[in-house]
Amino acid sequence: FRLGTINAHKKLQWALTRVTTVEEDIAYSLFGIFGIQLPIMYGEKKQKALGHFLQEIIAVSGDITALDWVGKSS
Numbered sequence: 001f002r003l004g005t006i007n008a009h010k011k012l013q014w015a016l017t018r019v020t021t022v023e024e025d026i027a028y029s030l031f032g033i034f035g036i037q038l039p040i041m042y043g044e045k046k047q048k049a050l051g052h053f054l055q056e057i058i059a060v061s062g063d064i065t066a067l068d069w070v071g072k073s074s
Helices: 005-017 025-034 046-061
Strands: none
Touching: 005 025, 025 046
């Protein structure tokens, strides 16, 4: 498993514009796109779901640039 950072950034940016009926689905929809297998835990909120997703991306790829995708800081 090796992420190309340009493709990863595009995929993650796409997630920012996605509208879902359940907020966690923004993160869960990325599992398949990136080939990540994690348990789905509805009720954990979007930020926590995205955190689990990003942790797994970094653990598998070793690429911390996956954290650089959100744009402006809040």
